Every structure is written in structure tokens, then in C-alpha cells.
Amino acid sequence: MTLQGNYLGMSLSIDDLDHENLDYFKYCSRHDFHLQKCDDCSLLRYPPTTGCPWCASPKATWTKVEGKGEVHSYAEVHHAIQPAFKSHTPYMVLLVDLDTQKAQPSEHESLRVVGNLTTPDGTLAPEEMVRGLGIGSRVRMVFSDVVDGISLPQWTLDTTAKQPDKPWRYPQE
């Protein structure tokens, strides 16, 4: 049976044979972020895969990971393509370097976790919040609940962290 839900009017689904994604989103739906940790080389990886990108081992264990990090880069969408997002522009897609395993196993690698900028309850952020965020901003993970078994990890401003004086934003507003 396929796990299926509706998010912003868009159909989301996971096949019952897609064990990697079922497991990943099962933890997300408990608001408890987990990633696969390689049993052989001990490196965490994102997104879910069937083998370790560094040592090729197929063996991994789901491991709790703290959802905190820093914005590495972003897309700020003003003209939405998908109908689901048309009434939410501008919205941000963030690439966030997790603090966990940052700059490992080499200088330019990190666990770069995708998510929209949202309010703490997982709703797509309003425009004034979008305008205040950029590269270097500190964010924490929250979740958008879709259906039992699927929640999407998202990012919101981490108000407890020290923020940069001026996060880097595209120069033309």
C-alpha cells in the first residue's frame, strides 16, 4: 500500500517498497529528525540512500541528529511554477549546513538539508520574514505535518542563537 497525503493541495506519496524514505519520514512525522549513519565508516548522510556515498557500505543505522544549522545558500521564488505554491510567493528554499558533521569528511562537504523557510508551526514564512534571512542566518528545524507517516522537515529562524549582523542577501530587493 502506498502512503499518501495532501500538502498545499499537492499529492505526496511513498511506495510501500521504498523503505529508505518510509523510515526517514516516519521519524520526521514524530518530529524527531534521524539520518542514516554508516555502520562501517560512521558518517551520517542526507538525503536517504541505499548505500554510503563515501565507503559504499549498504549497512546503516537510523540515528538522531540535532536540527540546527546555518544557511549555506538559498533560492527565493517570486514566480511559482507549481500550483501549490502560487499563493505563497515569495517563498524560500534553504540549503542548511547542519552543525553536526559540518565540513566533514572534507572541507567543502556538510549535511546540507533542504527546507522552506517557515514560521515555528511549519507554515510557509510571510514576506517580511523572507526579507530578513540570508546566507549565514542561524536556523532550527521544525516540521510541516502532512499525514501520519509524512512530515516535511522545515527551517525557521533560531531566535535563541546569535545571528549575523547582516545575513548575505541578493543585492537587489
Added chain:
Amino acid sequence: MPLPADTDVSTPKYLRDKYAIVGIGETTYTRGSDKTTRALGTWALRNAAADAGIKTSDIDGMLSYSNNDSTSATFMAGDIGARLNFYMDCVGGGSSTEALIGIAIGVMEAGLCNCVALFRAMNGFSQVRIGGTGARSATPVGGDMLHNRAYGWQSAGQMFAPTFMRHMYDYGTTPEQVAMVKVVHSEHASNNPKAYYKKRYTVDDVLSSRIICKPLHLLDCCVETDNATAIIITRADRAKDMRHTPALIRGIVGRCSKPRMDMHYQTGPISRVGGYYAKDILWPNSGVGPEDIDATGAYDAFTFTSMLQLEDYGFCKKGEGGDYVSSGITRLGGKRPNNTSGGHLCEGYTHGMNMVIENVRQLRHDIDDSCPIGADGKRQHTYDYREGGCRQVKDIELTANLGWANPMTTSGMVMRRG
């Protein structure tokens, strides 16, 4: 240009100049073709055969690429009266042209066939929009797509934007510098009677057009058009009997990629693109370097993509792409013009093949601009590049095409005037 001393076409490593592009064919570049991709494809294939001076039935190999938005070789071949000894329809968009030319060389070298036609036929405006609009925009999101499309991260511009942004952050690249790519390509298109957009644009025009997805304005994005393009490749020794000066294929790199293709942003620097790896295959295989190249065809799905590829293939230092594309080097009359047809930003969108066709014409010294045709049937080029004028690069001998699928995957090809 003389062959380097180490050229040995009898070895599998260096097939430099052993194969050539001998025929090129295009339809019009339009919006609203009122034709099926099958009709467009056979139109371009017939034009390519006529251009080569061969019968369509001389074609015995066929390659194509599409994203389920075209007609396969099985229907094209019959419509042009060809019986095939080899064919293959591949999945893919940008970066396919050069890679499939590499496959064509491989299958001919292995003795599977003698004359390969490569085509791309698409109604990119009136049927399947590349940007993912229309029916494609509302498809259900399943499995691995939950890590991208579920976030409204789907179209090419949306997916590439973090690379473009990070380049500005890392190197101080400015919107004004990047806009110059559109400005220069629009100048070239104004001298190309078949270009869909022939208007010349300014930096202000680009920066005042509406934002689609930061850092992309509308005019940073390519046009979507209906068209087909075709190329015919055969052995250089057979090319002697054909109509035009052959464009000899010196070297190819095909769909060379960054690590972590499942999500390339996991590795970095994310402002680096596939050319960083591809350059180490393309230049040694071709026996030349970027400094030897007279004109480039750097894929311009977006202004940024041309710049990033020129940089990582080594036409300038890493991080100096903004200076390079705004310096005048890439302009007709400059040291190394880029996309003299106007490219995807202006001429039309074909997933890369029109940029190869343009360079074949450049190497023939027979570009199809508005210069007068002489008694020998060839254009008398003026090298006056003002609006509506010439777009032939003077005394051009070597070109490089730099194909782009996305920030992680690229194909490249060097061609030499035969």
C-alpha cells in the same frame, strides 16, 4: 592548424579529427509550430542530409534525446526512407548533444554503422514547457521527489539558484556583470535572421525585468520555443565527398559529473560546476587548451550557466567569470566570442544542439547572417558586427562547446576547421 605530434588516430584514446560533422539541419525557431515533433524532426533531418549533400537513405545510424517530449528514431527513420543499422533514443536535455556525438563516434569506430544522424525535436513552447509549467507542474510528488518538489523546488531556475547565489556570495559577482551575458548574446542574435528574439537588450533592461527566482530576472532565463535540430556525423575521410568544409571533432567529454549526483549540493564548493572535472578530459583529449579556442558555445539556459562553465573549463580564473563575461571578450569582435547565434537566451531553445550547429557554420566560414552572397554562392562577410550586420568570426579555426545539464553535469566538445 597542424596536428600535434602525438596525434595517432589508430589508438582508441585519441580519435582526434577522425570523425566530422558534415551536415546540419534546423527548422524555424518559433512559438506555435503547428506540427508534431515527428514532422519537425523529419524536417530537420532532411535539411541536414541536404546540407551534407547525401541522400537521407545514406543515414544508417540514429541518436536522439528527449524527456518524453519527442518522437523516437523508429518513426523518424521510416519517414526519411532510412533503414538503420543502429539507433538509440536517450533520456536527457542539456549536455546530451556533445555526449551523443561521442556515442556516435564510438559506435562507428566499433563498426556498427557508418553515418549517424543525431536529432532533437521539441515543441518546447506549445506542448511540453521546459520550465515545468502546465501539466508537468501539477504532477504528484513521490519518493525521492519529497526532498525537492515538495518544497516548491522543481524548475531548472529554482534548482540551480543556490549555485548562482553562492557564486555571488563567494566571489562578489554582481547582477550587472551577469546581465552582460544576455546583453552580448542579444547583440549576436540581432545579426541572426532566424533568431526568435532579435532585439538588443541593455543591462538595465535585464535588471528591471521581473524577478522569477532570485537571482534570476526574466531576462536571465532562456526562451522556450518549438523547433527541431539535426546533425550528421561520419568519418572524416568520407567527409571529403560532401558539400561543405567538415567540422572535425577533436575531443569530447560526455555527461561528466560532480560527486553525489543524488543531491550534488552535499559536496562543494557549490559554486563549482561539472566543468571543473570535465576540463581534465576535454583539453587533453583534444590536444588544445582554452587559450587556443577562437569561439565558445557555453550553454546559456540562464545567463549564469554560460559564466560558470567558462570559468570552470578554465577560460578565466575561478571566481573571475563575472569579469570575463562583462569584459567584451565574449562579444563578436572580441577575443573569444560566445554563442554567436544568440544561443538559448535569444535564438531558440533546443537543449544545446543549435550551439553546436552555430559553431559548425562558424568553422565553415559560412555563417547565415545578412551579408551579401557572392558569385561563388558563399557569403561575403563584412566583419561589421553592428546591429543587423555580420556575425562571422574572422579566420576561426577552433571552437569549444560547453554543454550543461545542471550544476553537476556537463558535456563538452572541441571542433576544428577541416
